[in-house]
Amino acid sequence: xxxxxxxxxxxxxxxxxxxxxxxxxxxxxxxxxxxxxxxxxxxxxxxxxxxxxxxxxxxxxxxxx
Numbered sequence: 001x002x003x004x005x006x007x008x009x010x011x012x013x014x015x016x017x018x019x020x021x022x023x024x025x026x027x028x029x030x031x032x033x034x035x036x037x038x039x040x041x042x043x044x045x046x047x048x049x050x051x052x053x054x055x056x057x058x059x060x061x062x063x064x065x
Contacts, residue, residue: 036062 003011011019027033034040038060044053 034060036060 011022014022040058040060041055043055045051
């Protein structure tokens with residue numbers, strides 16, 4: 001959701017690095033993002049099932065440094 005006008009005004013006063021640090025901290029708590037260990041499953045097939053390219057499964061792994 002969009003921050004309130006008050007939060008936007010306060011944010012405008014913060015240094016750029018501080019804004020990014022706060023943004024990343026808040027976003028890391030959200031459940032909507034993929035996390036290490038999550039399984040992503042995708043399939044492709046035609047509506048009439050005449051063509052089926054199968055299922056692909058991928059496990060989310062932590063970024064390699």
